Amino acid sequence: xxxxxxxxxxxxxxxxxxxxxxxxxxxxxxxxxxxxxxxxxxxxxxxxxxxxxxxxxxxxxxxxxxxxxxxxxxxxxxxxxxxxxxxxxx
Numbered sequence: 001x002x003x004x005x006x007x008x009x010x011x012x013x014x015x016x017x018x019x020x021x022x023x024x025x026x027x028x029x030x031x032x033x034x035x036x037x038x039x040x041x042x043x044x045x046x047x048x049x050x051x052x053x054x055x056x057x058x059x060x061x062x063x064x065x066x067x068x069x070x071x072x073x074x075x076x077x078x079x080x081x082x083x084x085x086x087x088x089x090x
Contacts, residue, residue, distance in 0.1 A: 009057065025055065025062040035068060046071060
């Protein structure tokens with residue numbers, strides 16, 4: 001049953017990429033690997049506060065790449081040379 005759901009999700013994702021190429025869904029681990037600026041804690045906080053929409057299928061969370069990139073762009077911190085900042089979770 002779980003394998004069938006995974007197969008359906010993969011087919012849907014591939015079909016969606018072919019149709020419009022604008023929406024790509026990533027699992028939580030894929031988001032953390034692709035965007036090292038986001039920590040697991042930061043991602044969970046963004047979900048909890050409603051900054052990043054999530055598609056929940058069973059126990060897995062899926063995220064649209066555009067939503068993740070929009071969130072990162074809105075939380076960008078510009079640091080000047082030799083300036084100290086307090087690190088926070090993105």
